[in-house]
Amino acid sequence: MLRDMDTRPISQEQLASEVKSIYAGLVMVENKCISADQNVARNVEQDERSGPRGSDFWIAMIALHRTLLHEHHDFLLASQHPRASPALRRLASKYSMPARMWKHGIHSLLEVLRRHLPECLDYMLEFVYVAYHMLGSLYETVPAFEDTWTECLGDLARYRMVIEDEDMRNREIWTGNARTWYTRTADRIPGSGRIYHHLALISRPQQLRQLFYYCRSLTSELPFQSARASML
Template sequence: MAGRLWKHGIYSFLEILRVRRPGSHEHMLTFIHQAYTLLELLYESVPMLEDIWLNFLGDISRYGMFVDENSDDGNIWIGVSRQWYSLASEKSPSAGHLYHHLAILARSDAIQKLYLYAKLLCVALPFTETRKNIWTLFYPGPCERRLSWIDAAFICVHRILFSKKAEDLFYQASTDYLALLDPYISTVTKEWRTIGYQTAIALCCSMLDYGEESNFFINQIAPRQKEDTSDSTSKSTSSPNELFPKARDFAIDVYQLVASRVEDPNTLSFLHTFLVFVWRLSKLPAAIVHLERKFPWEITADMLNSILGSCGFEARMDSEEFPGALRNDTPRPLPEDFALRSLVFADKYFPSAWFENCKLEEQIELASMDGQRRERLLWLGCRIASTKQWLIWKNGQFTVQRGYI
C-alpha cells in the first residue's frame, strides 16, 4: 500500500509536472510541500513502516532540490534530503542504494562522492546498478568541471582503475597526486580528518576492484554463498586482477606519505581506516601474501612508536577486546566508524552493539577523538603483531620482523 501511495499518488504526478516545466514550476513546488507534509505525518504516525517513509522523504526532498536548484532553497532541500537518507542508512547500514542517493547529494564534493560510490559497491548489499552512474563523476559535464588539481588527479587514478582503460595515464596521475598531497594536507589542516578517511576507503575499495563479485579479495574476505558450485567457481578468481598491483602500489605510496607525518593529528583518521583494512587482510593468509612484501612495515612501526610516545594516557593495547570509549565515557563512534560500518573489510572490527544508541548526526569531531584514534591504532598494531609475522610488540616498543625491514 505504501508503494502504491508513492507510485500512483506522488511519483506519477511529479513526473507529469516535471516534464511540463517551467510552466508547472509553482504547481510542482506546491505539490512537493504537500506531499512532504503528508509523508512526514505518516513517518510519525505509522512507525512500523519507518524505513519506507525515510526513503520516500529523501526522494521527495530530492525533487525539491531539483525544482529549486538555482535558489538558496535548493541547498536547504539538499540538507533535508541528506538527513533522511542518512537516517535510513543508520537503520539499514548494509543497503548500498542509500549511499547512492547520498553520493548524488554530494554534488561538487568529488572525494566524498567517490568514497560513497566506492562504499556502496563494497557493502554486504551492494547497489551494482550504480556502476553506470559513476561515469558522471569520472566524466562530468562542462558545467561540473571545477575540480582542484589534486582532486582531479585522484579521480583520474580511480577512473583508470575502475574502467581498466587508458592505463598509460596512470603513472602521471598518481605522480601528480603524490606530489600535491603533502602540502595539501598542511594547507587544509583539520578538514583532512574527513577527507582522510574518505580517501582511505576509496583506496581500500580500489584494491577490492570496487566490489566486483569475482574479485579475489572479496571472495577471501566475504565468501559468496555458493548455491551452484560449478557456476560460482567459474565466476570467482584464484588471484588478483591485472590492475591490482597498480591499485596496491598507489594506495601504499599514499599510506607511506601520510604515515610519515607522525606529528600531524589530522592524519589519524586516514591511518586508522587504512590499518583496519591491513588488519583484516592479516587474518587471511591467501590475501595478505599479495600485500605483505610491499607494505611499509618499518614506517608503520615508527608511526606506532611515535603515537605511543605522544599518547598521554595508558592505552588499552594488550587485550583482544575492542577498545571502546575512554575513561568509561558513553560509547561514541568516531566519524570514520560510521564510514567503515558495513564495509566488507570492516565486518569483524566493531563489537555488535557499538552503534547502538548512536546517531549519524552526532558524528562531530570532539577533542577526545584524537586520543581514541591513537588508542585504536596501537590496538590494531598489537593485533597485527600477535600474528608474529610482520610487526613485533616487545618491551614497550614496535619493531619489524626480519625479512620485512
C-alpha cells in the first residue's frame, strides 16, 4: 500500500509505472469479485435446498472484496498524487474507478449478503463497517471525488439503518448519518434528483417530508423518474 505520498520523491515515469501495476492487479481482483458474486447469485435456489453456507465461505468473500477496496484505494492515491500529470489524474474518471469500486467492491457483495439474511447479518455488519471506513478515508484523502464518496457513505449508512431491527436508537443514529451525507451531496449537486429520492426514502414515516423530497426529485434539473413509482 502506498504511504506518505505527499513527501515521497517519485518521478513521473515511476508514478505512471506504479499506477499501471496497481491497475493490473486491481482488474484481476475485480474479475474475481464479479465472478464470485455472480456464482452466489446464480445458486440462491441451490443454497435454499442445501442449507446455509459455512462461515469460511463468507469470511473469504469479505476478504476478497476488502482486497479490491484496498486496490482501489492505492490506485486513487497514486493517480491523484500531487506529482501526477493531468493525464494520470484523469485516469480515475476515464475508467470510472469510483463507480466500479462501489459496484463491484461494495454494492454487489452487500446485495448478496442481504439476500442471505438473517443468517449473514453479522457478516453484513462487518462488511458495512469495512466499506464505511474505507470510503471515509477516501473522503479525506481523495477530495476530487467528494460527491461520489458522500453519496456512497449515505448509501452505506442507509444499509446499516435498514438492517437494524433491535436497537431503534442505533437505527436513528444511522438514519441521521445517512441524512447528513445525502444532504452534503445535495448541497454540492442540487440538480441531482436521485439524491432527493434517497432523502425521501430515509424520511419514513414522515409523509410530508417524504412528499417534499419526492417532488424535489422529480422536478430537479436531472429528475429521478423512479421517484414517481415510489410515491404510489
